[in-house]
Amino acid sequence: MFQFYTLVSCEAREINLATKHRGSEHQLMHCEFDKNSTEYYLRRNEHKLNECLKLAATLPKRFPTSCLNLTSGIHEIQIRKGNPFQVLCDGDGWIIIQRRFNGSQDFNKSWEEYVNGFGDLNGEFFMGLEKQHLVTSLKKHDMHFKLTSIRGVSMGKYDNFRIGNAASLYTLQSIGKFYGFQYENNLERHVNQKFTTYDRNNIPNDYKNCAANGMGGWWYPEYCGDSNLNAPFGKDSGIVWPWRGGTSSIMKIRQHGY
Structure with missing residues (x-):
């Protein structure tokens, strides 16, 4: 069992x-x-x-259209379907369009050079008129400037800075309302003026070329006006606003409302 x-x-x-x-x-x-x-x-x-x-x-690579939300430094932006180009961003959405601080860059340039831009984004430079037109024609822009001289610092802001196209000879179409510190609105007489260089005189009524004799390109009215931030650096006849002989200048733009 x-x-x-x-x-x-x-x-x-x-x-x-x-x-x-x-x-x-x-x-x-x-x-x-x-x-x-x-x-x-x-x-x-x-x-x-x-x-x-x-x-x-x-x-195609997508690029930003402004410096908004970008860090300070050199970045590429693209306006509409144009070619991308480099700009110097200065935080909070600002694009620097002109900078001078040591006289290393000659601002007595030709029409073509002012249209295309010149200088070094890491140093002194002028952002080309064509690029300024593209940026400011996209949306309303503020323009802030800061100038220094032996007399001190001058700052101001315009709330509708706009540059015309090539056909308008890059006319300073608008500056908007002025918010100034220490100095008055010295760009007002330059509104609706075409850009002039030593080799392209666009001043009304065939007035003498104010950009001659090394004075640099600007939106000159008759009698040359009250300002010129591209004038020779550090001389008695230099950077004008309204005093002469400035030692540094910076111009920057940003979309209005920020």
Whole structure:
């Protein structure tokens, strides 16, 4: 009797082991299926990812249209569908369009040079008239200036600074309302004046070329007006607003309302 129960018990264990073995085989087959499925989906998704990356590489790079939300420093911006160009951002959305501080850059430049811009964004420079037109024609812009001389510091802001296109000879179309500190509005007489350089006199009524004799390009009215931030650096006849002989100047623009 004991031998019978022992035999039955052994057979039961064998059946149990066989069942467990079949279960393990089933689990192994299931794992193998999961592995193959995972590898398939990984290969498929990798292919899709590569296709997306190839497509992204063919798309044009998107550039900001201003310095808003950009850090201080040199960045590329793009206006409408024009070519991207570099600008110097000065925090809080400001684009510097003119900077002078040590006299290293000659501002007695030709018409073409003023249109295209000149100088070094890491040093002294003038942002080209064409670029100024593109930026200020996109939206309303403020213009802030800061000047220094042996007399101290002068600052001011205009709330609607706009430059015309090439056909207008880059007329100073608008400056808006003036908010000044220490000095009065010395750009007012220059509104609606075309830009003039030593080789392109656009001053009304064939008045003498105020940019001659190394005075630099500016929006000169008749009798040359009350200001010229591109005049020779550090001389008695230099940077004018309304005093002469300024030692530094900076002009920067930003979309109005910020």
